[in-house]
Amino acid sequence: MGEIVNLNQVRKDRAKAEKKAASAANRAAHGRSKAERTRAEKERSRADRLLDGSKLED
Template identity: 70%
Template sequence: MGEVVNLNKVRKDRAKAEAKLAAKSNRAGHGQSKADRAAAKKERARIERLLDGSKLED
């Protein structure tokens, strides 16, 4: 037979792991200066334009 598992504990552990990941993401975003956020936004827009310009038309 397999090991007995407490489903409530598993569910809570999974929720804690997801919350920890979301917190890490939020810390990265909120820890940036306004200039850093603007530079990142500008870079994302540049990459998006580059990709859109590289699409082949049918």
């Protein structure tokens, strides 16, 4: 015979795992310090300037 499982507990465990995954994604997106955000923005703008400067004109 198979193992007896409590479906309510399985449902709760699945919801808890989904909530944990969502919170991990939010921590990665919003959990940076102001210095890290500023540095990332400067790097992004530098890369944009470099790309714009490397374009060939007709």
